[in-house]
Amino acid sequence: MRLSYFLIPMSHKLTVDLGDRSYPIYMGPGLLGRLGELCKGLGRAETCLLISDKNVDRLHGEAAAMSLEKAGFSVLRAAVPAGETSKGHDQLCALYEQAVEHRLDRSALIVALGGGVVGDLAGYMAATYLRGLRFVQAPTSLLAMVDSSVGGKTGINLPQGKNLVGAFHQPSLVLADTDTLKTLPKREYLSGLAEVVKYGIIRDAEFFQWLENQGVSLRDPAGGGVEELVARCCAIKAEVVGLDERESGLRAILNFGHTMGHAIEKVGGYGAWLHGEAVALGMAYAVRLSQTVRGFPADEAERAMTLMQELDLPVKRPAYDWPELRKAMAVDKKSSSSIPRFVLADRIGAVTVGCEVSEEKLEAVWNGMKS
Numbered sequence: 001m002r003l004s005y006f007l008i009p010m011s012h013k014l015t016v017d018l019g020d021r022s023y024p025i026y027m028g029p030g031l032l033g034r035l036g037e038l039c040k041g042l043g044r045a046e047t048c049l050l051i052s053d054k055n056v057d058r059l060h061g062e063a064a065a066m067s068l069e070k071a072g073f074s075v076l077r078a079a080v081p082a083g084e085t086s087k088g089h090d091q092l093c094a095l096y097e098q099a100v101e102h103r104l105d106r107s108a109l110i111v112a113l114g115g116g117v118v119g120d121l122a123g124y125m126a127a128t129y130l131r132g133l134r135f136v137q138a139p140t141s142l143l144a145m146v147d148s149s150v151g152g153k154t155g156i157n158l159p160q161g162k163n164l165v166g167a168f169h170q171p172s173l174v175l176a177d178t179d180t181l182k183t184l185p186k187r188e189y190l191s192g193l194a195e196v197v198k199y200g201i202i203r204d205a206e207f208f209q210w211l212e213n214q215g216v217s218l219r220d221p222a223g224g225g226v227e228e229l230v231a232r233c234c235a236i237k238a239e240v241v242g243l244d245e246r247e248s249g250l251r252a253i254l255n256f257g258h259t260m261g262h263a264i265e266k267v268g269g270y271g272a273w274l275h276g277e278a279v280a281l282g283m284a285y286a287v288r289l290s291q292t293v294r295g296f297p298a299d300e301a302e303r304a305m306t307l308m309q310e311l312d313l314p315v316k317r318p319a320y321d322w323p324e325l326r327k328a329m330a331v332d333k334k335s336s337s338s339i340p341r342f343v344l345a346d347r348i349g350a351v352t353v354g355c356e357v358s359e360e361k362l363e364a365v366w367n368g369m370k371s
């Protein structure tokens with residue numbers, strides 16, 4: 001008995017507490033094999049549409065489909081091209097058409113197997129098709145595991161900007177099989193670590209210290225700490241979402257580093273920086289702004305910068321024109337009346353939202369960053 005206990009891979013379960021829309025998050029290695037059984041537990045669905053992208057479908061689609069079939073589901077599969085361009089109307093309409101063609105009714109279940117692109121697209125399809133189907137998030141990128149699969153934000157991009165169309169639609173279940181991270185390209189994995197560092201800075205000093213203690217070993221998803229890392233990030237996101245589902249207050253802390261991060265993504269040309277890389281640069285900027293505006297202590301600022309560098313995240317100012325960046329910040333979805341509002345750190349583990357900063361300081365802090 002004791003031996004078998006040690007042979008059971010470490011997995012975690014926690015709940016996003018949203019009353020009658022509460023749902024569990026399962027995290028750990030080897031979980032994809034339990035996808036069918038856990039989906040079956042959700043109730044009456046007999047058919048499911050398994051949505052993935054072509055990379056993930058090739059690597060993990062079969063295992064997911066087999067698990068669902070073994071549990072008695074009739075499984076339809078759809079695989080969109082990999083990448084951000086799939087998060088738009090064309091792929092969304094193709095999914096609606098497939099659903100109509102196969103006569104999916106309201107009892108069907110949508111399963112999103114992939115990174116944030118698949119999760120956002122499939123989630124929005126589930127939110128809107130027949131006025132809403134239940135859906136399951138099975139994230140396979142680090143960013144999707146620690147961030148996008150939890151919280152119910154779904155949506156697509158318009159040619160005019162990212163995430164401009166969307167809906168809050170909570171999943172019925174999140175299942176993060178950390179074994180899938182072994183096939184994730186290294187650059188994608190490292191970029192996901194930016195959101196991980198963010199959680200420490202915005203909410204949990206003890207977690208931040210844990211990250212510092214793990215240090216460079218976190219650069220490798222096989223390094224041993226990844227299950228705990230995913231579990232701790234999900235716990236923070238679940239807590240924040242449980243307290244403020246629709247971002248009327250607290251949830252905005254999750255945007256730390258994102259005001260400048262989004263501007264860098266835009267000015268660099270979408271695709272030049274991965275989302276997490278741009279967020280890391282945005283956090284480096286927010287750390288320096290926090291020192292100037294909120295009295296964020298210098299030693300804590302250095303700890304934040306050192307940790308990001310240890311995790312191979314970019315922190316050096318790219319050579320972009322300030323006026324262009326400033327303009328891009330003004331059109332950020334979260335800005336009000338063109339004035340960017342920042343989430344800034346008071347100390348590690350505590351931030352303040354809605355900070356306005358003078359134009360002079362915004363520019364001076366950017367120019368003062370190491371290039």
Ligand SMILES: NC(=O)c1ccc[n+]([C@@H]2O[C@H](COP(=O)([O-])OP(=O)(O)OC[C@H]3O[C@@H](n4cnc5c(N)ncnc54)[C@H](O)[C@@H]3O)[C@@H](O)[C@H]2O)c1
Pocket residue numbers: 053054055056059082083084087114115116117118120140141142143144147148149150151152153154162163180181182183184185188275
């Ligand atoms: N809904 C939210 O709350 C929320 C939060 C943050 C980000 N997002 C969105 O998430 C998206 C970014 O997500 P992402 O970084 O996961 O990008 P992504 O979905 O494009 O995945 C990144 C790349 O990794 C590949 N991939 C994913 N898992 C893999 C695996 N296990 N093995 C091999 N390859 C794998 C994908 O095919 C893709 O090429 C953006 O559209 C962003 O707007 C949403």
